Amino acid sequence: MKKWHGTALRAALLVITAYPISVIAAAAPTTYSGVNLLVDGDGEAAACTPDWEAVTTVPGWTVLQGNPSAVCYSVGDFTTPSTPARGNAFIAAGPYGNSALTQTVDVSMASAAIDAGTTTYTLSGWLGGYEYYGAYTQVSATFLDANGLPLGSAAQMPTVTASQRNYSNAFLARSISNTLPKGTRSIMVLVQFLDSPDDSYNDSYADNLSLTLSTPVPAPVLTAPVSTVPKYDHVFLVMMENTSFDEVIGDTTDAPFMNSLANRGTLLMGYSGTYHPSDQNYLAITGGSNFDEGAIYYPNIHVTTANLGDSLEAVGKTWKGYGQGMGTPCNTTNTYDSEFEADELPFINFTDISNNLPRCQVHLFDTTQLTSDLQSAATTPNFAWLAADDYYDGEAPGDGSSLSLQVQDGWLKQTLQPIFNSPAWTSQRSLLVLTWDESSDPLAFPELGNHIATILVDSQGLVRPGYGSSVSYNHFSTGRTIEQALGLPAFTANDAYATPINDAFAPAPATPTSTTPTLTAAISTVPQGANIVFNYSTTSATSSATNWVGIYSAGDTPGSEASVIWQAVPTANGNVAFNTSSLSPGNYTAYLLYNNGYSTLAGPVNFSVSR
CATH class of the missing domain: 2.60.120.260 (Galactose-binding domain-like)
Structure with missing residues (x-):
């Protein structure tokens, strides 16, 4: 988290002002020609x-x-x-x-x-x-x-x-x-x-x-995207560190628990961070903005605008941050844990918390406090941010390396299983969001889009099980989803107009209606540059973290010719979107393939790209 991997360090901004939400008049639209x-x-x-x-x-x-x-x-x-x-x-x-x-x-x-x-x-x-x-x-x-x-x-x-x-x-x-x-x-x-x-x-x-x-x-009127996020009693958020999507998803040897969560809930396959380096990604969720410019960290970040904690308290909801190694409440040094970093709990960067010690001490705790708080639904906060220290969050062991995945996986299993066994989870509506701040090296490979995994799991079956979504989401979408789940207002235009993670909660049959794998496309012709979206499903016998959907030129088949483009589909069912910018106008065929492409599960699905 504390590394600047790429361009020269920018000048530090010591006092930050959030980007405000634009005020858009909601007057009835007028009708006339020539309007944009x-x-x-x-x-x-x-x-x-x-x-x-x-x-x-x-x-x-x-x-x-x-x-x-x-x-x-x-x-x-x-x-x-x-x-x-x-x-x-x-x-x-x-x-x-x-x-x-x-x-x-x-x-x-x-x-x-x-x-x-x-x-x-x-x-x-x-x-x-x-x-x-x-x-x-x-x-x-x-x-x-x-x-x-x-x-x-x-x-x-x-x-x-x-x-x-x-x-x-x-x-x-x-x-x-x-x-x-x-x-x-x-x-x-x-x-x-x-x-x-x-x-x-x-x-x-x-x-x-x-x-x-x-x-x-x-004439058009600007409106926020529609939300279908259900209301929750409790939301738990965990942000790990510096791990790319492809490093964790599919590695069932080093990360079996994390991959089991992806199979248990909804995996966001088109998710990205909003900045590099780390802290701005944390702030995007808690305050609706990246706020700062460059590699600046606590105690040099001083955000003076409202944060998620303020919003929760304003509507009478409870919240806590749990940081591994914090020791005493609101401790900001590594007295108890050499790998503890205070800004793993991003609330400390907001001045109305960092400058108010009594308030800070009733909200920021060591992760050991979580055991006591989970004893009843009443003592479990409505919102909880859980943070591993800089070793167990994956950074110190090597940013997405085999060892990094192993220590992340072990910490998550040990920390999350008590939540899954708690009264708040078993008797009320509870949502877990597991994400990472950024990919292991987003500036070295910008074309990969700071691609990170994000997984949603809930307690009452409102999240699609084993589902993969290719919709483009980022940390502002997570912030907006938390706001919708807990009935909170937005902070800035970034979260107010971000698309909520709606398709994680869309109704879906509990079991596939087909006993064989399927691959379908909603539309058979798309203009060049638009997305072609395929819906896929597998069976228990054919679901694999190494499955993928490949697109072939018309007449080509898997095994005899190489795919033109392909994407992994590691979940049991979901959708996968291909941008057709790189496809010349013409006819194509898509296949759902098993275990790194050695077997065809479904297809062909024929479609065309128009000029």
């Missing part, structure tokens, strides 16, 4: 980040890939078009390689005019990049019928190359206009931030994105 139908196409709906390494939520958009973020223009000297007036922010690829986001606009109110064949659209925006880097932004619109199926080819805005912007930090205006296809009922706008093959980082940007029609349609 894209919400937050300029990245101004929330506070931007002045830190290239930080991830933020971009309100109004659904993330399909990576970690696109709203970045302040103050990060560099950029040339922009003269109109419209430049704001404070632009939308960037984010710090972890290729990314993509989308919005789908309902235009069914204008169906009569559209079907008359006289309605036109204009898709426009500023597209930019950084110096000589070849990364570029691609913006397209796909016109969908009443069944959500594409009508013809997608319309694509012209891109901006490095040479067109004279190899400088610049944005150029781009647009495309045409007649809407008859039958259009919705329009999917897809923004892809794409890297050139020789670049390690993605330096592509967009601003002032706009979609307008020539016929009257309702």
